[in-house]
Amino acid sequence: xxxxxxxxxxxxxxxxxxxxxxxxxxxxxxxxxxxxxxxxxxxxxxxxxxxxxxxxxxxxxxxxxxxxxxxxxxxxxxxxxxxxxxxxxxxxxxxxxxxxxxxxxxxxxxxxxxxxxxxxxxxxxxxxxxxxxxxxxxxxxxxxxxxxxxxxxxxxxxxxxxxxxxxxxxxxxxxxxxxxxxxxxxxxxxxxxxxxxxxxxxxxxxxxxxxxxxxxxxxxxxxxxxxxxxxxxxxxxxxxxxxxxxxxxxxxxxxxxxxxxxxxxxxxxxxxxxxxxxxxxxxxxxxxxxxxxxxxxxxxxxxxxxxxxxxxxxxxxxxxxxxxxxxxxxxxxx
Amino acid sequence: xxxxxxxxxxxxxxxxxxxxxxxxxxxxxxxxxxxxxxxxxxxxxxxxxxxxxxxxxxxxxxxxxxxxxxxxxxxxxxxxxxxxxxxxxxxxxxxxxxxxxxxxxxxxxxxxxxxxxxxxxxxxxxxxxxxxxxxxxxxxxxxxxxxxxxxxxxxxxxxxxxxxxxxxxxxxxxxxxxxxxxxxxxxxxxxxxxxxxxxxxxxxxxxxxxxxxxxxxxxxxxxxxxxxxxxxxxxxxxxxxxxxxxxxxxxxxxxxxxxxxxxxxxxxxxxxxxxxxxxxxxxxxxxxxxxxxxxxxxxxxxxxxxxxxxxxxxxxxxxxxxxxxxxxxxxxxx
Numbered sequence: 001x002x003x004x005x006x007x008x009x010x011x012x013x014x015x016x017x018x019x020x021x022x023x024x025x026x027x028x029x030x031x032x033x034x035x036x037x038x039x040x041x042x043x044x045x046x047x048x049x050x051x052x053x054x055x056x057x058x059x060x061x062x063x064x065x066x067x068x069x070x071x072x073x074x075x076x077x078x079x080x081x082x083x084x085x086x087x088x089x090x091x092x093x094x095x096x097x098x099x100x101x102x103x104x105x106x107x108x109x110x111x112x113x114x115x116x117x118x119x120x121x122x123x124x125x126x127x128x129x130x131x132x133x134x135x136x137x138x139x140x141x142x143x144x145x146x147x148x149x150x151x152x153x154x155x156x157x158x159x160x161x162x163x164x165x166x167x168x169x170x171x172x173x174x175x176x177x178x179x180x181x182x183x184x185x186x187x188x189x190x191x192x193x194x195x196x197x198x199x200x201x202x203x204x205x206x207x208x209x210x211x212x213x214x215x216x217x218x219x220x221x222x223x224x225x226x227x228x229x230x231x232x233x234x235x236x237x238x239x240x241x242x243x244x245x246x247x248x249x250x251x252x253x254x255x256x257x258x259x260x261x262x263x264x265x266x267x268x269x270x271x272x273x274x275x276x277x278x279x280x281x282x283x284x285x286x287x288x289x290x291x292x293x294x295x296x297x298x299x300x301x302x303x304x305x306x307x308x309x310x311x312x313x314x315x316x317x318x319x320x321x322x323x324x325x326x327x328x329x330x331x332x333x334x
Numbered sequence: 335x336x337x338x339x340x341x342x343x344x345x346x347x348x349x350x351x352x353x354x355x356x357x358x359x360x361x362x363x364x365x366x367x368x369x370x371x372x373x374x375x376x377x378x379x380x381x382x383x384x385x386x387x388x389x390x391x392x393x394x395x396x397x398x399x400x401x402x403x404x405x406x407x408x409x410x411x412x413x414x415x416x417x418x419x420x421x422x423x424x425x426x427x428x429x430x431x432x433x434x435x436x437x438x439x440x441x442x443x444x445x446x447x448x449x450x451x452x453x454x455x456x457x458x459x460x461x462x463x464x465x466x467x468x469x470x471x472x473x474x475x476x477x478x479x480x481x482x483x484x485x486x487x488x489x490x491x492x493x494x495x496x497x498x499x500x501x502x503x504x505x506x507x508x509x510x511x512x513x514x515x516x517x518x519x520x521x522x523x524x525x526x527x528x529x530x531x532x533x534x535x536x537x538x539x540x541x542x543x544x545x546x547x548x549x550x551x552x553x554x555x556x557x558x559x560x561x562x563x564x565x566x567x568x569x570x571x572x573x574x575x576x577x578x579x580x581x582x583x584x585x586x587x588x589x590x591x592x593x594x595x596x597x598x599x600x601x602x603x604x605x606x607x608x609x610x611x612x613x614x615x616x617x618x619x620x621x622x623x624x625x626x627x628x629x630x631x632x633x634x635x636x637x638x639x640x641x642x643x644x645x646x647x648x649x650x651x652x653x654x655x656x657x658x659x660x661x662x663x664x665x666x667x668x
Contacts, residue, residue: 092426
């Protein structure tokens with residue numbers, strides 16, 4: 001991480017990601033096999049497939065989603081000053097997305113796409129075990145590019161947080177790099193969430209370059225980390241991350257999380273909770289961790305806040321908080 | 335009720351109502367007072383008010399609603415053969431509504447409104463006690479009229495179920511009467527839900543005429559029934575209903591329900607449950623009751639099935655079932 005002098009930033013966290021509305025429905029296991037889905041994965045689908053799949057789905061609930069956007073909403077609920085950049089269309093779902101992220105207390109200055117593809121949507125199938133299987137139609141997201149990166153805003157945020165899913169729409173990769181370079185020039189931190197092991201598979205070489213050259217803070221779960229370094233052993237992969245980035249927060253579901261920073265290693269237990277829907281667990285963990293980090297908390301406290309936020313999110317349907325997160329984390333000591 | 339000979343109908347229940355997408359958000363009590371809302375009521379709002387209120391609301395979840403539509407979805411989940419008539423626009427929310435009611439197993443043949451008002455939406459504020467306060471922008475609903483009443487469908491349903499809210503959009507009153515007359519000519523039953531005490535206030539004389547002249551089965555809660563007959567005492571109002579209709583199923587929240595039919599009176603206890611969101615409780619009770627009735631069950635069994643369905647609905651956010659209702663009611667004896 002850079003440590004040259006810099007003014008206090010206006011925002012703690014700036015998230016950049018695919019702005020997506022979630023369409024969530026509960027299904028039986030056999031729905032996944034019938035539609036050839038890999039349970040727990042995120043697949044990219046085109047307009048026609050999205051239409052056909054939506055027709056086959058049971059009754060659903062719509063709510064705003066998107067990985068980095070979820071992180072932003074949770075971090076704002078924890079009291080962090082948060083902004084978000086992402087592309088929605090000038091349609092009903094775009095209005096829903098803009099309303100929800102704004103109402104969550106997140107500054108959202110992005111202009112809308114007019115006359116192009118509709119707002120992105122993610123068809124999420126939740127099986128009885130709480131696992132979610134996602135099918136994303138990127139829609140307006142694919143137009144997010146360098147022109148959408150508000151460099152003044154990047155320079156004015158302590159952490160610019162990028163989701164790995166940004167590597168799927170081609171134009172977004174350039175936006176990604178521009179944001180990272182701008183942040184570093186301003187003496188800020190760059191955080192990356194790997195998002196999904198199959199997303200890492202699709203873009204492994206690019207991710208490796210990026211992690212080594214541009215990322216200060218890495219978020220990954222076990223499957224994503226092992227995919228990035230092509231290792232089967234979590235601790236071997238964690239050591240590789242320790243060499244590549246200044247700080248890595250690595251989550252292992254009910255086994256808690258491990259934070260590595262230089263020579264330091266901190267183990268954090270998971271919060272006990274009953275799992276209803278795991279959608280957004282990793283997003284919420286990153287939110288809690290970054291809200292703690294930008295507030296100057298210890299690594300152990302950052303991990304605990306992340307775990308508590310994740311436990312709240314997975315205890316109900318949907319990836320945005322439904323209870324007072326500030327109260328839940330009030331007792332976390334450094 | 336008529337009892338002249340008739341062929342077995344294709345549908346058990348045909349619901350007719352305002353086709354609405356719910357926009358649900360959790361708020362503190364002070365949000366209601368700040369916006370001059372009567373807690374627990376449904377207010378009709380115009381386009382501009384809907385816009386302003388939506389802007390002021392916290393992040394929300396969208397899902398298909400509408401009182402009679404909720405009843406249809408619950409009755410279908412209980413195994414009844416169900417159809418629904420209601421007017422949505424040719425827009426995103428209209429697609430969401432049509433998808434959800436179809437995916438719930440309800441036949442929905444209504445044509446969409448093209449080039450007019452958008453699909454109706456109901457902004458629902460849920461306070462920490464689980465009470466919902468509703469603000470409805472009727473949009474495309476106001477165009478539902480006689481032309482939208484598929485009389486062949488009405489004649490082919492054992493019960494045509496009408497929601498009291500249909501008395502708010504002026505054209506729908508005519509649709510309402512046409513449906514009732516058509517049902518009776520075909521030897522079918524007409525059921526009415528009073529929907530809301532303030533809706534009864536707005537249209538009391540029309541409701542009284544209708545209940546006396548056209549309704550076989552009346553659904554009402556205590557406040558609605560007392561408003562209809564301008565009585566303070568529930569039992570006095572229930573006796574008035576006994577004189578006016580062949581069958582009345584009257585709900586009293588945690589005090590259960592009372593069914594009156596001629597000289598018979600059946601008391602049914604409420605199902606114990608923890609209340610999260612009362613939206614759709616009355617709709618679900620009516621669904622369970624009618625699913626039982628059209629399956630030839632005893633009045634006590636009909637009331638129990640209604641109570642069990644209502645308990646499921648209020649135990650979570652949203653007015654559509656989230657668990658297997660057929661399994662929940664499997665043990666109900668006649």
